[in-house]
Amino acid sequence: MESLERIGFKGTIYLVNPKYQSIDGRKCYRSIAEIKDEIDVAIFALPAPRVIECLKPVENVRGAIIVSAGFKGVGDSGRRLEEELKEIIERKGRRIIGPNCLGIYDTVSKMDTFFISAERVKRLKSGRITILTQSVSFAEM
DSSP, X not given: OHHHHHHTOOSOOOEXXXXXXXXXTEEEESSGGGOOSOEEEEEEOSOHXXXXXXXXXXXXXXXXXXXXXXXXXXXXXXXXXXXXXXXXXXXXXXXXXXXXXXXXEETTTXXXXXXXXXXXXXXXXXXXXXXOXXXXXXXXX
């Protein structure tokens, strides 16, 4: 939430956590299913089995960023979870980034989903160069 606010994200931010009614004065939903609006991108930072539980029943999520680890990189149980995740995503016609990823940093659409503070990892300013990476690292110029 802080990263999205800092970069100037203009969309609606919904917080979901069943343990809280609000976070920093913002309403917190118990589940994604409680949100009646269409959600362009849901960001999941949960244990892998919980990601599956949360995605199964919802129909209002068009895409997801799954920060969570615990999928095929941890062995057979994680591999089965990842196969289940793929099945859910394909059946619902959704797009995902992840699992086990840092997320998106885009100065044009004002999207910063990194769960790393700006004090720890410097964010680049908007410019004329685009860098796409597929790794568990950052690219910097």
